[in-house]
Amino acid sequence: xxxxxxxxxxxxxxxxxxxxxxxxxxxxxxxxxxxxxxxxxxxxxxxxxxxxxxxxxxxxxxxxxxxxxxxxxxxxxxxxxxxxxxxxxxxxxxxxxxxxxxxxxxxxxxxxxxxxxxxxxxxxxxxxxxxxxxxxxxxxxxxxxxxxxxxxxxxxxxxxxxxxxxxxxxxxxxxxxxxxxxxxxxxxxxxxxxxxxxxxxxxxxxxxxxxxxxxxxxxxxxxxxxxxxxxxxxxxxxxxxxxxxxxxxxxxxxxxxxxxxxxxxxxxxxxxxxxxxxxxxxxxxxxxxxxxxxxxxxxxxxxxxxxxxxxxxxxxxxxxxxxxxxxxxxxxxxxxxxxxxxxxxxxxxxxxxxxxxxxxxxxxxxxxxxxxxxxxxxxxxxxxxxxxxxxxxxxxxxxxxxxxxxxxxxxxxxxxxxxxxxxxxxxxxxxxxxxxxxxxxxxxxxxxxxxxxxxxxxxxxxxxxxxxxxxxxxxxxxxxxxxxxxxxxxxxxxxxxxxxxxxxxxxxxxxxxxxxxxxxxxxxxxxxxxxxxxxxxxxxxxxxxxxxxxxxxxxxxxxxxxxxxxxxxxxxxxxxxxxxxxxxxxxxxxxxxxxxxxxxxxxxxxxxxxxxxxxxxxxxxxxxxxxxxxxxxxxxxxxxxxxxxxxxxxxxxxxxxxxxxxxxxxxxxx
Amino acid sequence: xxxxxxxxxxxxxxxxxxxxxxxxxxxxxxxxxxxxxxxxxxxxxxxxxxxxxxxxxxxxxxxxxxxxxxxxxxxxxxxxxxxxxxxxxxxxxxxxxxxxxxxxxxxxxxxxxxxxxxxxxxxxxxxxxxxxxxxxxxxxxxxxxxxxxxxxxxxxxxxxxxxxxxxxxxxxxxxxxxxxxxxxxxxxxxxxxxxxxxxxxxxxxxxxxxxxxxxxxxxxxxxxxxxxxxxxxxxxxxxxxxxxxxxxxxxxxxxxxxxxxxxxxxxxxxxxxxxxxxxxxxxxxxxxxxxxxxxxxxxxxxxxxxxxxxxxxxxxxx
Numbered sequence: 001x002x003x004x005x006x007x008x009x010x011x012x013x014x015x016x017x018x019x020x021x022x023x024x025x026x027x028x029x030x031x032x033x034x035x036x037x038x039x040x041x042x043x044x045x046x047x048x049x050x051x052x053x054x055x056x057x058x059x060x061x062x063x064x065x066x067x068x069x070x071x072x073x074x075x076x077x078x079x080x081x082x083x084x085x086x087x088x089x090x091x092x093x094x095x096x097x098x099x100x101x102x103x104x105x106x107x108x109x110x111x112x113x114x115x116x117x118x119x120x121x122x123x124x125x126x127x128x129x130x131x132x133x134x135x136x137x138x139x140x141x142x143x144x145x146x147x148x149x150x151x152x153x154x155x156x157x158x159x160x161x162x163x164x165x166x167x168x169x170x171x172x173x174x175x176x177x178x179x180x181x182x183x184x185x186x187x188x189x190x191x192x193x194x195x196x197x198x199x200x201x202x203x204x205x206x207x208x209x210x211x212x213x214x215x216x217x218x219x220x221x222x223x224x225x226x227x228x229x230x231x232x233x234x235x236x237x238x239x240x241x242x243x244x245x246x247x248x249x250x251x252x253x254x255x256x257x258x259x260x261x262x263x264x265x266x267x268x269x270x271x272x273x274x275x276x277x278x279x280x281x282x283x284x285x286x287x288x289x290x291x292x293x294x295x296x297x298x299x300x301x302x303x304x305x306x307x308x309x310x311x312x313x314x315x316x317x318x319x320x321x322x323x324x325x326x327x328x329x330x331x332x333x334x335x336x337x338x339x340x341x342x343x344x345x346x347x348x349x350x351x352x353x354x355x356x357x358x359x360x361x362x363x364x365x366x367x368x369x370x371x372x373x374x375x376x377x378x379x380x381x382x383x384x385x386x387x388x389x390x391x392x393x394x395x396x397x398x399x400x401x402x403x404x405x406x407x408x409x410x411x412x413x414x415x416x417x418x419x420x421x422x423x424x425x426x427x428x429x430x431x432x433x434x435x436x437x438x439x440x441x442x443x444x445x446x447x448x449x450x451x452x453x454x455x456x457x458x459x460x461x462x463x464x465x466x467x468x469x470x471x472x473x474x475x476x477x478x479x480x481x482x483x484x485x486x487x488x489x490x491x492x493x494x495x496x497x498x499x500x501x502x503x504x505x506x507x508x509x510x511x512x513x514x515x516x517x518x519x520x521x522x523x524x525x526x527x528x529x530x531x532x533x534x535x536x537x538x539x540x541x542x543x544x545x546x547x548x549x550x551x552x553x554x555x556x557x558x559x560x561x562x563x564x565x566x567x568x569x570x571x572x573x574x575x576x577x578x579x580x581x582x583x584x585x586x587x588x589x590x591x592x593x594x595x596x597x598x599x600x601x602x603x604x605x606x607x608x609x610x611x612x613x614x615x616x617x618x619x620x621x622x623x624x625x626x627x628x629x630x631x632x633x634x635x636x637x638x639x640x641x642x643x644x645x646x647x648x649x650x651x652x653x654x655x656x657x658x659x660x661x662x663x664x665x666x667x668x669x670x
Numbered sequence: 671x672x673x674x675x676x677x678x679x680x681x682x683x684x685x686x687x688x689x690x691x692x693x694x695x696x697x698x699x700x701x702x703x704x705x706x707x708x709x710x711x712x713x714x715x716x717x718x719x720x721x722x723x724x725x726x727x728x729x730x731x732x733x734x735x736x737x738x739x740x741x742x743x744x745x746x747x748x749x750x751x752x753x754x755x756x757x758x759x760x761x762x763x764x765x766x767x768x769x770x771x772x773x774x775x776x777x778x779x780x781x782x783x784x785x786x787x788x789x790x791x792x793x794x795x796x797x798x799x800x801x802x803x804x805x806x807x808x809x810x811x812x813x814x815x816x817x818x819x820x821x822x823x824x825x826x827x828x829x830x831x832x833x834x835x836x837x838x839x840x841x842x843x844x845x846x847x848x849x850x851x852x853x854x855x856x857x858x859x860x861x862x863x864x865x866x867x868x869x870x871x872x873x874x875x876x877x878x879x880x881x882x883x884x885x886x887x888x889x890x891x892x893x894x895x896x897x898x899x900x901x902x903x904x905x906x907x908x909x910x911x912x913x914x915x916x917x918x919x920x921x922x923x924x925x926x927x928x929x930x931x932x933x934x935x936x937x938x939x940x941x942x943x944x945x946x947x948x949x950x951x952x953x954x955x956x957x958x959x960x961x962x963x964x965x966x967x968x969x970x971x972x973x974x975x976x977x978x979x980x981x982x983x984x985x986x987x988x
Binding site: 372373375376379382386390393394395396401405408409411412414415423424426427428430431434435437438439441442444445446448449450453454455516518524525526527528529530533534537538539540541542543545546549553554556557558559560561562563564565568569572574575576580581582583584585587588 | 684721724725726727728729730731732733734735736737743744746747748750751765767768769770772773776777779780782783786787789790791792793794795796797798799801802803805806808809810811812813816817820823824827828829830833887888890891892895896961962965972975976979980982983984
């Protein structure tokens with residue numbers, strides 16, 4: 001029954017497609033479409049939340065006579081899909097609310113509006129799907145509708161290239177998933193998930209499926225080295241769609257991974273966790289290093305999504321390892337940590353993209369080198385963006401810290417794992433996680449500091465205005481959620497218990513009853529954390545200090561010119577820029593990761609031309625992996641092109657040769 | 671009654687770290703001066719500096735935002751809370767379970783995050799240079815600290831400082847290679863985190879090599895006092911953490927009486943004295959590094975921490 005209600009919501013979203021087309025460029029179109037999307041997403045989200053809370057092992061499924069005639073389309077809600085429905089629709093509702101304001105400024109609404117509700121509906125359908133066919137169809141719908149949104153501003157050449165790369169990578173990912181499902185078929189080629197679950201694949205088959213899923217779902221989620229499309233495509237879309245792509249669609253990809261690997265593939269082998277952990281660790285560290293090198297605010301955020309996907313994969317990989325060695329409590333901890341990070345990241349990444357969208361709207365700039373000082377002109381946006389930055393940098397007392405803390409706790413349980421490979425891998429992954437957490441803080445000091453602090457670097461930043469109320473409401477809502485999930489994480493962990501129960505077999509200990517609302521993953525003597533108390537202490541001691549000093553000492557204040565060691569320069573160009581801020585880090589890590597080089601151009605003596613400093617960064621993954629493939633394809637097409645200009649006789653002989661070869665193959669096939 | 675007692679102990683701990691931290695800084699300065707055959711400022715000079723700064727008016731740069739004025743309080747509060755969660759003379763404090771060692775490191779991370787933002791707020795070149803170098807140093811120091819913490823947590827089977835200290839005090843731990851590597855890494859990180867020689871010079875100004883001082887260059891009056899006090903608290907915190915993990919002797923248990931508490935206080939003061947003295951000797955004996963030598967130094971700390979953890983992972987099964 002519940003699944004049927006959810007499908008009604010999806011149908012309502014799909015119904016918005018013709019409405020959006022009919023309304024076209026009319027002045028109300030964006031208000032109607034986004035308003036309706038907001039309401040439907042809210043209803044769906046609340047409904048999924050209720051399902052998750054009232055869940056006690058019940059699943060609700062429905063099958064519709066769509067799709068292939070003998071198969072039908074199956075949909076189902078269990079704990080896992082309910083949780084991801086919450087994530088999808090929370091992000092969808094926030095994005096729709098934001099777009100109520102942001103979408104007003106869209107100059108080509110007819111290119112965005114029809115695809116937006118379809119995109120939301122497709123993401124919901126992926127999570128609801130209960131057979132391979134509907135899963136893949138919804139997955140493709142999700143890819144294509146988001147592709148249409150990526151190239152909405154098609155006048156910009158860069159966006160077209162982004163759309164092209166995205167389309168290629170999306171088809172490649174779907175191909176891998178298609179093959180994975182092909183291998184997974186249940187008895188008599190039945191592709192309903194229940195039949196797949198019942199048929200346990202052999203070890204070799206499972207290995208193949210795992211690799212294919214890592215590639216297929218991973219390319220959508222953006223794991224290194226399949227991330228190349230992500231930092232191109234996510235920033236190209238309008239900001240609320242960027243938020244959905246980064247905050248929500250990558251999570252739908254994680255859902256695909258969890259659904260297949262934890263649910264459909266049966267009990268894990270011990271080595272499954274190793275590729276997942278390895279990929280997660282490398283993705284986390286590489287993602288944040290890439291992000292640090294960017295000066296385009298939206299691209300920085302997109303690269304940073306790659307890092308967070310890495311953190312999520314680390315949690316999931318640990319869960320697989322613990323599950324394989326029959327350590328259910330530890331597995332539940334790692335799994336909950338991963339899923340909690342899924343939720344957290346969807347909240348703060350949406351928030352940050354909204355902030356970037358507000359900045360883009362008010363200044364027309366995405367390049368941080370032309371921004372600065374926006375905290376004076378956009379104080380509210382600056383405040384919520386700061387909250388998002390603190391949350392994503394995994395700093396207490398906000399929510400990003402809690403999920404990373406849980407992941408660290410899971411890592412600390414891993415010496416009990418008997419496998420030698422994991423004994424070496426897990427500490428290394430722990431080191432990479434610690435490294436990426438520290439670099440993330442650096443990255444967001446840069447993002448916030450260069451964009452919002454300092455003095456305006458250009459006329460656009462000088463003339464910026466605060467964004468509209470709807471956008472602000474969406475951002476404040478998400479910022480509040482960051483705080484609540486940070487100081488009361490116990491409730492969120494408890495809400496995830498049914499998910500862990502259904503896929504791991506057990507859940508983390510119940511947290512809501514712990515004294516003072518702390519969270520205690522295993523035992524209090526081992527580790528505990530209380531974000532609420534930490535916040536209360538910090539606020540209390542901070543205000544105590546402020547009160548005491550203002551009362552007892554001095555509260556006088558005078559404005560004056562900046563001191564700057566006596567050499568202040570009035571030109572804003574003397575400030576640190578995004579590139580100069582990253583220069584020390586570029587020197588430490590970049591020479592190896594990006595073969596970074598600094599080239600100084602000095603003018604000839606006597607010339608009055610300015611000296612210039614160029615920074616060269618190379619994307620080694622692109623050069624090593626993508627460029628050769630592209631060159632190879634170009635070469636092959638060049639060569640095969642001659643096949644287009646044959647005579648009819650030659651074509652007939654080609655067909656005949658193919659037939660003979662096929663027959664020979666059949667004849668010698670054992 | 672017991673709760674009130676516990677509250678009193680927690681309050682005493684908060685006051686103790688707050689009051690002792692300038693003294694520790696003064697002591698280090700004094701020893702350094704004496705080692706250089708100078709008279710040096712009196713021991714209580716840091717208190718006088720703080721009081722003088724607090725009484726002065728604040729001169730705020732014209733381009734400074736509201737964030738710039740709030741940040742000193744955030745940094746001070748974060749550091750103070752972190753410092754008062756470390757067991758000093760008595761373990762098992764009332765609120766010690768509200769944040770374990772990872773959370774304490776992360777609280778210091780929050781303080782540094784905001785300090786680096788403060789460096790960028792006014793929009794001067796010195797602030798930027800300080801912030802960008804600080805985050806570069808932190809990007810290596812924080813993982814090194816976490817890896818060291820992993821080592822200790824794996825040995826003690828806990829990330830709670832009280833439990834860890836109690837576990838380390840047992841003779842069963844004995845000498846381990848991992849512990850030695852961890853101690854070395856922790857000391858290297860502590861030097862970097864507290865902006866001491868050879869990473870940064872706490873006594874420098876008007877130099878292109880400064881890191882911490884460059885970030886706080888625009889601060890004055892009570893804001894500067896709070897930031898100085900936070901730095902002093904941070905130094906005390908690191909000495910306390912090293913003391914309670916590697917020399918856990920003398921810390922009074924949760925249920926101990928007056929005599930044990932007295933022993934706890936005396937041993938804590940002794941640890942601070944020894945720690946401060948060693949720091950002063952080390953700083954006098956070594957020269958400051960170039961900024962781009964720092965990554966090698968901290969990279970070594972990170973590798974030591976990683977090696978210590980790996981050794982533990984591997985040795986568990988032997």
